[in-house]
Amino acid sequence: MSSFNELISQVDGPVQRPGDAGYDTERSGFQASYRHEPSVVVGATGVDDVCAAVRHAAANDLPVAVQSTGHGLAVPTEGGVLVSTRRMTGVRIDPAARTARIAAGTRWGEVVAAAAAHGLAPLSGSSSEVGAVGYTLGGGLGVLSREFGYAADHLRSVELVTADGTVRHVDESHDLHWALAGAGGNFGVATSAEIGLVPVSRVYGGGLYFDTAHVPAALDTWRSWVQTVPEQLTSSIALIPIPDLPMVPEPLRGRYVAHIRVAFTGDAERGEELVAPLRAIGPRLIDTLAEMPYTESPSIYNDPTQPHGYYGTNAMLDALDAGVPATVLDLVGPDAPVPCVVQINHLGGALARPPAVPNAVAHRGAEFLVRVLSVVNGPAPSVEHAAPTLLTDALKPWTIGRSPNFVFGERSTPEQAQTCYRPEDHGRLATLKAAYDPANMFRCTLNIPPVRVAQPS
16 A cells, blocks of 8 residues: 555645645636545646556555546546646647647647647637646537537547556557547546647637527527538537626626627638628627637637536437427526526537547537536535436437536436447447556546456357
8 A cells, every 4th residue: 555645755746635725725626516525636747746646546446536627527536536737737839740739737728829829729629728638538629620520539649647657658559549539537647648730820700699589589590500501610509697797798797698609710701791690680789700810719609717616418419400499498598497508519510520540539420519507506416406407308309429528417327428429439448448447446537437358268
């Protein structure tokens, strides 16, 4: 066994237990409703700290959880070791190769800014505050996805600390590369990743906000409109019960709104033509559509930056039936017992095509992704926790699976993970799990338990 004092002597960063000063801060993140409750938190400053934390966990038969920003917390751990990678930041751009090497705790804002200096862009998400590595290993559905695919499709390599405390360089020739691109949290602690960049420096984009009376028309119009747009245009629509708070812009404060988000890599004149049917829906509370540098792309979604409590799930649909908008509004709309935040992403385009290097990202035949979140202020069960499932249950006739990046829950079952992958791929992932993490140390995530393949007698 490895003692706590031995661990402290092997780690340069802070090592804390419950009751220590800084323990609560170290385990906190964007998710404010619940947190990891580890026996030990290791604030890693580099690869050696991560190795020491994993070896300590292995020696003491403890689970390992990993957190950088805490946006995607799916399964909080009780006991065990939490590796915080938020101090491990930095990005290095190779403009000739069009790649970025990203440290584990780096947020998208830093990567976007570094790439923009060379006229390039990563397949980043809607928020500049989300950790880039974890987002990519979960699949990564971003602002430019319909044109360039999932972020995981552009994963070149990962530096990974596996359950035996070994540092592995996992590139496209390694059997783990396929698994890490789409199910990465199950196989170790990623300390850095190399991703491909795309030649994008500006977009025509922004958002259109419609008041409550125009929400049904916004949903119906957007649903039809996306069938007419080129794959250079990525869009979504969100239905948001906006709180009446001072930091909210006055036109939106306290309203239930439809927010249509658009990003188009073509020229602004063509962009204006494409969005004309959306502007015809009716008066906008706010209209921010314009040409912008890619560095301003987070303004398209204008995601919240303050930590808060939330619970949610998602459904990947093969079609958006004409009755779905009414179902959404009835179950989780402004007059429902628990109004929820609902976001519907238009998929297709490059998202539907196999990547150049195969990976574990599934359900590429989906045409839409429906995400639903409720605001919660404590642990389950509650009516707030139950609300998102009311919608996803109603969408089952069109559901072909789920995205692992958008499962925000307080418990994980093998069945939940299975819905995120094709059956044959889930079996392959379970076999790789048995090879690299047979004790299932990395189970504080959307977990894929190890399954050993029987050997012929």
